[in-house]
Amino acid sequence: MSQKTSGEPVPFRNPGWAGNTGEYELTEEQVRGDDFVGERPLDGGHPSVAPSYPYMKVEKDPEAPLFEGPYEERFRKILSRYPDPQAALLPTLNLAEELRGHISAETMDEVARLLELPDAYVRGVVTFYTMYNRRPVGRYLIQVCTNVSCNLCGGDEVLEAFLEHAGVGEGETSDDGNFTVIEVECLAACGFPTAVQINSRYYENVTPQDVPRILERLKAEVG
Ligand code: FES
Structure with a gap:
């Protein structure tokens, strides 16, 4: 990546990679796109990293079997990393949600049957963590931070803009199935308010004016 030296100013501030700040010769696609998120191979890659990070796909399949093919391979990798099935519960839930x-x-x-755990134990864990979706979500789950830093920098207005332009109420999914918009607590990107997480991708320094363009871009991705 190179810092801007000439030409038209790039209208994106502070891409926010590991403390790098300033203006860069980057396209919106590079800043907002997934070049820096990475794709996960279906089998999850090496067991040391494969299963643990929650990843959200655009097309979900609520009826998909737990687990077959490459997902079964991932599940086996998860089990291989932990001393007992109970310890494998969170990454197994991540995999099921993915x-x-x-x-x-x-x-x-x-999941309780797969790991031979009591149903009540699994339900207790899932309901403890707000980050698990317990209802179906759209192709894009838009999580807008309205915690302190983001709130001071207009997080509420960004949330309102997403709700308005997606045509939904908070927690609802748009009629075309593309967008579910929710308000969340800190996304750990407080240095770049307002922070928004859309599926597995972070958008930083989001303003209400950015919102229509972000939604258009997402719509274009799914055709
Ligand atoms: S307050 Fe918004 S990311 Fe931390």
Whole structure:
């Protein structure tokens, strides 16, 4: 990456990689795109990193089996990393959510059977963590931070803009199935308010004016 030296100013501030600040000769696609998010191979790659990071796909399949093909391979890798099945619960839930998009009560029970854990234990864990989706979400789950830093820099207005332009209420999914918009607590990107997480991708320094363009771009991705 090179810092801007000439030409038209790039209208994106502070891409926010590991403390790099300033203006760069980068396109919107590079700043807002997924060049720096990376794709996860279906089998998850090496066991040391494969299963643990929650990843959200655009197309979810709530009826997908737990687990088959490359996902079964990932599940085996998860089990290989932990001393007992109980310790593998969170990454197994992450994997189920990646595949199905949300963790329904039925999914909780299936995971309990897979790991030979009590149903109530799995339900207790899922309901403890707000980061698990317990209802279906759209192709893009838009999580807008309205915690302190983001709030001081207009997080509420950014949330309102997403709700207005996606045509939904908070927690609802748009009629075309593309967008679910929710308000969340700190996304750990406080240096770049307002922070928004859309599926696995972070958008930083988002203003209400950016919102229509972000949504258009996402719509274009799914055709
Ligand atoms: S307050 Fe918004 S990311 Fe921390």
